[in-house]
Amino acid sequence: MSGFMIRRLIQALLVLLTMSALVFVAVFAIGDPLALLVDPQADQHDIARVRRGLGLDQPWWVQYARFLGALVHGDLGRSFVHGEPAIRLVLERMPATLELAVAALLIALLVGVPLGLWVGLQPRSWSARLIDALSLLGFSLPTFWVGMMFIMLFGVWLGWLPTGGRGETTLWLGIPLSIGSLDGWRHLLLPALTLALFKCSLLLRLTASATREALRQDYVRFARARGLHPARIVFVHVFKNILIPIVTVSGLEFGSLIAFAVVTETVFAWPGMGKLLIEAIGQLDRPVVVAYLLVTVTLFVTINLAVDLLYALLDPRVRLRSRS
């Protein structure tokens, strides 16, 4: 078990290292941030001073080596634009993104799994056919378009819900969250729904097909032959089996929710990490871009690890052990 964790940790560090090098080179290749940072009126002397100040006068490998050196001390550099530590900027925005992603995942699970179970159990009923067709729609509509339509419908025409920002936040363990107030809830609802729609359709279809598959298994027939109550067969025998793919996919999709939040956050002016990233890319603010990606990759790795551990908990056939 501990051997498994150590191997995963080493893998994660390698991923982080490779990723940081790629991003470093990529942002370096895009363009010179000084062109955006410095007043166009500034003379050659001033520009050179700023360049030296930011360490941009060195070749990229020297810059990367310096970056790695600082990284060991937990320093990800300062934002070119804001002058603040890049990691602080990212972490400040992280709760907003995580809150949005968690809300979207919960909506997707609470709606998608029960409906998927229904579709899987009663594939012939008209309601199941309707749900199935709608899920296909939810599967194919692009997120940004759905977000804009929600804003049009609920924000502009009906005027029921606000269309931007986080609303009033309250502190929970020192972290500002929207779900603490009614106003925050109203702000969270539309972006969370937008972000959830695709994942909800995905989980619905996954649950439905897993249910249909499970119902064909011998163990379900044997459970029926033993005279178990239909509710027990569905909610214990079938559900415990389909939970395995549902948890796996939810975990993996949670990572992509954080990544896809970039679009939704932009549409709804949600002050999360994604919005920060878009701004930072626009300004070639390399430290912020690198810090964002390092944080996101760390989240991904952590989530995957959690999924693996959960998987072993759900499926007795899987036992995590290290082989020497």
Added chain:
Amino acid sequence: MSVLDVKDLTIHIGDTKSPAHAVDSVSLHIERGEVVALVGESGSGKTLTGLAIAGLLDPPLRRVGGEITLLGENLSALPESQLRRRRGDRLAMVFQDPMATLNPVLRIETQLVETIRAHRNVGRNAARDEALAMLDEVGITLPAQRLRAYPHELSGGMRQRVAIGAALINRPALLIADEPTTALDVTLQAQILALIDQYRRDHGTAVLWITHDLGVAAGFADRVLVMYAGQIVESGPCARVLQAPAHPYTAALLGAIPGSVPPGTPLATLPGQPPGLSPPPEGCRFRARCPRAAAACIAAPPQVATGEARTVRCFFPLVTPP
């Protein structure tokens, strides 16, 4: 009174316009403590007959006729909610593949205890004790340890023992066994057969043993029913039928068993294939493959008694009626 009495069971597959007549007017009865083997090749309808008796037919399978009476109660008239209370209680069924029969994510204990508690108002601890005793009875060593195990931690033979234990735990009057030894190697087959044989001697359980293996039927069953293309073509006491088959199909089956002919002689094979059943052919269904077929066989052959409690569905049986 028979434990099980099936009259004219008929099963169709598919739509009502041109269904396949998978099982056609099958009648059988089993007495207390008796083992009846239902023998036939794949697609002969033997498994469907077993599923229908247990009330486990799902669309597109439909029971379109016949009456199933268990311990004097007409099961075919019961709604599913009532039928469920009989399954696993008065009648039980075990299946072919022990690897797939038990739920992989539930402990053995859970699966045994839930079977008890689905039918009887027994406390959790009492049910657990019963489950433990049952594992011991079906020959599981270290039953207390196995109770906590998951199915994948047991071997195939052990899993089949557990499945049989789960089926028998409410002491059913009838056990329907659908080829439960087919997926096991020969040694284990013999052990499972001995286990069920001992159990029915102890408890007087009636057993319907569904198999394609005449050899298994031979050493174990009291009576044998031979099915072909959805019909029972021959029935009678096991030893008599196997010694002197009356139906040409039974004779052909026996001729195809390795060891039935001297070494070096090729085994007999039947030309052709079983007929399609939507719709079934007119007259005798074995006609096209039968060495004794004649013009008369174009009409449906009657079920005739040939003495010694035997019947055969043939115009030209190999055993002449008395």
